[in-house]
Amino acid sequence: MMRTRPLKVALLGCGVVGSEVARIMTTHADDLAARIGAPVELVGVAVRRPDRVREGIDPALVTTDATALVKRGDLDIVVEVIGGIEPARTLIGTAFEHGASVVSANKALLAQDGAALHAAAEEQGRDLYYEAAVAGAILLIRPLRESLAGDKVNRVLGIVNGTTNFILDKMDSTGAGYQEALDEATALGYAEADPTADVEGFDAAAKAAILAGIAFHTRVGLDDVYREGMTEVTAADFASAKEMGCTIKLLAICERAGDGASVTARVHPAMIPLSHPLASVRGAYNAVFVESDASGQLMFYGPGAGGAPTASAVLGDLVAVGRNRISGTTGPGASAYAALPVSPMGEVVTRYHISLDVADKPGVLAQVATVFAEHGVSIDTVRQQGKDGEASLVVVTHRASDAALGGTVDALRKLDTVRGVASIMRVEGE
Amino acid sequence: MMRTRPLKVALLGCGVVGSEVARIMTTHADDLAARIGAPVELVGVAVRRPDRVREGIDPALVTTDATALVKRGDLDIVVEVIGGIEPARTLIGTAFEHGASVVSANKALLAQDGAALHAAAEEQGRDLYYEAAVAGAILLIRPLRESLAGDKVNRVLGIVNGTTNFILDKMDSTGAGYQEALDEATALGYAEADPTADVEGFDAAAKAAILAGIAFHTRVGLDDVYREGMTEVTAADFASAKEMGCTIKLLAICERAGDGASVTARVHPAMIPLSHPLASVRGAYNAVFVESDASGQLMFYGPGAGGAPTASAVLGDLVAVGRNRISGTTGPGASAYAALPVSPMGEVVTRYHISLDVADKPGVLAQVATVFAEHGVSIDTVRQQGKDGEASLVVVTHRASDAALGGTVDALRKLDTVRGVASIMRVEGE
Numbered sequence: 020m021m022r023t024r025p026l027k028v029a030l031l032g033c034g035v036v037g038s039e040v041a042r043i044m045t046t047h048a049d050d051l052a053a054r055i056g057a058p059v060e061l062v063g064v065a066v067r068r069p070d071r072v073r074e075g076i077d078p079a080l081v082t083t084d085a086t087a088l089v090k091r092g093d094l095d096i097v098v099e100v101i102g103g104i105e106p107a108r109t110l111i112g113t114a115f116e117h118g119a120s121v122v123s124a125n126k127a128l129l130a131q132d133g134a135a136l137h138a139a140a141e142e143q144g145r146d147l148y149y150e151a152a153v154a155g156a157i158l159l160i161r162p163l164r165e166s167l168a169g170d171k172v173n174r175v176l177g178i179v180n181g182t183t184n185f186i187l188d189k190m191d192s193t194g195a196g197y198q199e200a201l202d203e204a205t206a207l208g209y210a211e212a213d214p215t216a217d218v219e220g221f222d223a224a225a226k227a228a229i230l231a232g233i234a235f236h237t238r239v240g241l242d243d244v245y246r247e248g249m250t251e252v253t254a255a256d257f258a259s260a261k262e263m264g265c266t267i268k269l270l271a272i273c274e275r276a277g278d279g280a281s282v283t284a285r286v287h288p289a290m291i292p293l294s295h296p297l298a299s300v301r302g303a304y305n306a307v308f309v310e311s312d313a314s315g316q317l318m319f320y321g322p323g324a325g326g327a328p329t330a331s332a333v334l335g336d337l338v339a340v341g342r343n344r345i346s347g348t349t350g351p352g353a354s355a356y357a358a359l360p361v362s363p364m365g366e367v368v369t370r371y372h373i374s375l376d377v378a379d380k381p382g383v384l385a386q387v388a389t390v391f392a393e394h395g396v397s398i399d400t401v402r403q404q405g406k407d408g409e410a411s412l413v414v415v416t417h418r419a420s421d422a423a424l425g426g427t428v429d430a431l432r433k434l435d436t437v438r439g440v441a442s443i444m445r446v447e448g449e
Numbered sequence: 450m451m452r453t454r455p456l457k458v459a460l461l462g463c464g465v466v467g468s469e470v471a472r473i474m475t476t477h478a479d480d481l482a483a484r485i486g487a488p489v490e491l492v493g494v495a496v497r498r499p500d501r502v503r504e505g506i507d508p509a510l511v512t513t514d515a516t517a518l519v520k521r522g523d524l525d526i527v528v529e530v531i532g533g534i535e536p537a538r539t540l541i542g543t544a545f546e547h548g549a550s551v552v553s554a555n556k557a558l559l560a561q562d563g564a565a566l567h568a569a570a571e572e573q574g575r576d577l578y579y580e581a582a583v584a585g586a587i588l589l590i591r592p593l594r595e596s597l598a599g600d601k602v603n604r605v606l607g608i609v610n611g612t613t614n615f616i617l618d619k620m621d622s623t624g625a626g627y628q629e630a631l632d633e634a635t636a637l638g639y640a641e642a643d644p645t646a647d648v649e650g651f652d653a654a655a656k657a658a659i660l661a662g663i664a665f666h667t668r669v670g671l672d673d674v675y676r677e678g679m680t681e682v683t684a685a686d687f688a689s690a691k692e693m694g695c696t697i698k699l700l701a702i703c704e705r706a707g708d709g710a711s712v713t714a715r716v717h718p719a720m721i722p723l724s725h726p727l728a729s730v731r732g733a734y735n736a737v738f739v740e741s742d743a744s745g746q747l748m749f750y751g752p753g754a755g756g757a758p759t760a761s762a763v764l765g766d767l768v769a770v771g772r773n774r775i776s777g778t779t780g781p782g783a784s785a786y787a788a789l790p791v792s793p794m795g796e797v798v799t800r801y802h803i804s805l806d807v808a809d810k811p812g813v814l815a816q817v818a819t820v821f822a823e824h825g826v827s828i829d830t831v832r833q834q835g836k837d838g839e840a841s842l843v844v845v846t847h848r849a850s851d852a853a854l855g856g857t858v859d860a861l862r863k864l865d866t867v868r869g870v871a872s873i874m875r876v877e878g879e
Contacts, residue, residue, distance in 0.1 A: 313761035331743035
């Protein structure tokens, strides 16, 4: 049953992702029409630099007036791949007001203003889909939102940034230091000239906020996500990880806290056992590991970025939204009915690997162990190595709260026999 | 916006999966209602043995008359977890006729009669969902059908049977033979008393048929799937695989053939490189690796079976179908618009690892190489090992058709100097 009147689509932004979306809309037009039940017609492409040559896009469709484009009034779907907060936010709101549904790949905007955008979509009876906003083409928002809708998710553990995974994988496999691995990532195009958003965990934190909201049917803001970058991970940390049968990954972790009445979301480097499925995620790939009551452990794996994979996720959404338009309905909106509070980082409970530089003399271990005991942090294993009056002490703890561990480390720093805290790394995925 | 009239659900079958579905419908009733937009009410449970105690299920709901239950006329959703062809097929047809949508976990039925069932659902304007029918809780039908709807899938490579993966993983990690590993799987409950359906690949073949249909938007019947079990895989094969940096998995492989104008579907043991994400899928876990034009490589990983994971997949479908009922629509049906023919196994092209027992004398390698050349099969590497007048010759080929390889092996068997063909194993995932 094919409708002949086409669905009208406007494209906001025509960079790497946008031009790939436009290309596939043309080359796969028949497939898309068959899957949606109506042809799709690209009626306008809003860009900043109209003079740039865009292969395969009719120049007559190109405009610099994005506002006028979304106000046309006859649009079925607006695809927003501009990125950033403004003008994307205002354009999406205007699109809803003028009758269009929206497919977006904008993680920064969704993480910051997802709640308001969802409310606007619902008020106008429109769809807001954004599979491409988290981890490119991994395709996990739909399973999380729809397939696990009858299950209870307890934890999401993800490698959601390809740049940092490339760097950490390189450090792991070659023994390189952070700077050397970053230089290689930059040379190969895996890291941007200014890698801050990636290596300091800002990108991953935005994705963690979106994931936590969907997984737990609640609202988690960007400010609710604890964030720690991976610039201080050293070759020595990888050596320590190997001794424990672990590797190091930058993880986005969203969990139900304690009794399930609150949630936590955080991004930081962590050791995970080599036997964990996330440990073998190589290069710039991403993967998200989901633990739920009934399903147990699931993992979704795929390219974390790139024009074509992201465009594929956008087009999957385009098909779903197109089908909804034709049947006169909308898909499942953001359900935030659970309205769970977000607990502070201090209440997060996990294990820790702490490496201390200490004086090589009798009684140091006893002093250190006393400090841990006084703060209620139970020690799992201790490894001591001494040379030339200096020694290192590696302590792995049982599960303890971040607050208790923080208090322990502060007290350790005050001991005369502790020359320095070489590293503190969380141990996850056990 | 919550509707107060509940959605009426009937459950056909109350074994491991069915009782878990009923349990979660009760314990998670509020969550389900919030996610669907209406409460769900279990109004009947059809079973064969009504006297069995079923914890948590009101005995007044239990009936042995499944036909009368699906004919009630007021049902919104029928959940079929009986399994097998009949009476499940007739009951599902009757449910559609009497106004209900259907959620099924029945892979045998979907593989055999999926086309007819989809046609019946479409004719009556009902939904037919079956995420649980392939690989338990992996959650891959929805991403394949919906998220990749704007992409072109070229290949699906899956470990879709937990029993055989457990056995092969055990052989790989311990050096055990097939029988020993099977005995352990049986003792631990991973293999049934009669393991034929699993170890001979029948279960995987049914899943391959369903997957191929969804991935390529076409119809693939059970008879279209080439099937080879894994009972003849030996410890020696694993030793050979290790020398090649590979392991052995029972794979379901669905591909576009040659120019993309046809498809193939097959199940057989194969060597895959240890660097391939499927190689690290351990124990009874399942994973499906998808290659597409735009998304590149994706993998979906999870428990392949078990009551709770399968029930979770059923409930995800229940939520989706429930939402569709309330909005008066149906989800995407089976799209088979591509209507691609299925090519015979002889046209499948891949690489092969062939182990021959040969006479240990000069000229044997030349004879063998000549046979390969005569059949147009190009050799990648040869490894020769001799002892006491006997020798083994291991040949790894470049890509060749199954027909060409078959012809080669037939001719090799006729050589006086070839005492026997010890094993032939395909090499995939490169």
